[in-house]
Amino acid sequence: MSTVISSLKGWRCVVVVASLLGAGTVAGAADSGAAAVVSRLDDTLIEVMKDGQRLGYEGRLQRLQPVMQQAFALDYMAEKSLGQRWNDLSEADRATWRRLFGEFTVANYAANFDRFTGQRFDMLGEEASTNDTVLVKTKVISPGTEDVPLTYRLQKIGRAWKIIDVFLKGTVSELALRRSDYSSVLARDGFAALTTVVRGKITDLAAGRGKRERP
Numbered sequence: 024m025s026t027v028i029s030s031l032k033g034w035r036c037v038v039v040v041a042s043l044l045g046a047g048t049v050a051g052a053a054d055s056g057a058a059a060v061v062s063r064l065d066d067t068l069i070e071v072m073k074d075g076q077r078l079g080y081e082g083r084l085q086r087l088q089p090v091m092q093q094a095f096a097l098d099y100m101a102e103k104s105l106g107q108r109w110n111d112l113s114e115a116d117r118a119t120w121r122r123l124f125g126e127f128t129v130a131n132y133a134a135n136f137d138r139f140t141g142q143r144f145d146m147l148g149e150e151a152s153t154n155d156t157v158l159v160k161t162k163v164i165s166p167g168t169e170d171v172p173l174t175y176r177l178q179k180i181g182r183a184w185k186i187i188d189v190f191l192k193g194t195v196s197e198l199a200l201r202r203s204d205y206s207s208v209l210a211r212d213g214f215a216a217l218t219t220v221v222r223g224k225i226t227d228l229a230a231g232r233g234k235r236e237r238p
Contacts, residue, residue, distance in 0.1 A: 056184040057157040057177040058149050064094045064186075065144055065161075068132075072139040080229055084133040091132065096178065096185035097125040103187075104201045108209050116214050127221050127228075134228035141166045144173070152176065157184070160193075 067090045071083050078086065091097075101124035102109050102117075112120065147160040156178045163171040174190040188198040208217045227233030 056179075058146070058159050060094050060177060060184050060186065061159045061161070061175050062146070064090060068136050069139070071133075072136050075137040075139070080133055080137075080231070083137065084129060087132050087136075088129050091129050092125070093183075094186055095128065096180050096187045097121070097128060099178075099180065099185070099187055100124065100128075100198060103198055104205050105209060106202050106206050108206055112214065119218065120214075123218055123221050127225050130225045130228045134231070134234050147172075155179065156187070 067087065071078065071086050075083055098121045101121045104124060105112070105120065109117070142163060142165045144161045144163055147162055149157060149159050152158045156176050159175045159177060161173045161175070163173050165171070171191065172193040174193050175186050176188040176190065177184045178187050179185075188196055190196055205217060208220060224233055
């Protein structure tokens with residue numbers, strides 16, 4: 024979910040939902056389920072950043088948590104972030120990892136979306152993709168810096184569209200980067216070591232350290 028953040032200068036971004044454009048765009052996409060999920064997330068990020076300093080980290084965390092749990096398929100992403108090594112975990116360890124992955128993802132956003140400095144997201148379009156997924160394309164407009172394409176991949180889980188990956192510059196998969204990082208730690212040092220590392224990152228984020236982590 025910033026190695027996106029590192030390239031977006033801490034993800035201090037605001038979203039402006041514009042008309043959906045481009046070839047492959049679904050008719051009426053502004054009202055469709057997938058685009059609406061991204062729009063609701065973006066609206067919340069705007070509110071949180073504009074009120075970020077008053078809220079503080081804990082306030083931002085509480086504001087973001089229910090919205091992110093609704094927008095992201097966190098359990099699905101937790102499993103995919105470990106690749107084939109997920110199959111080696113016990114049910115207890117799987118439950119621990121789902122909880123920890125979700126906590127870290129929300130903490131990462133709460134730490135980095137901390138103030139509004141004039142950035143925005145422009146919504147560019149929505150199109151069907153592989154394996155019954157949908158891509159919702161946006162662009163981060165940051166004053167004084169290069170625009171950054173940002174694409175969300177969503178899949179219908181049950182009856183709801185959920186974000187399952189985020190692509191920086193349209194091609195760099197956050198989930199793949201996480202999988203590379205986590206799988207290597209898990210293979211080298213084991214599950215207990217991996218959870219210690221991630222808990223340490225959450226502690227750092229809460230203390231204002233370790234910002235610009237990938238979600």
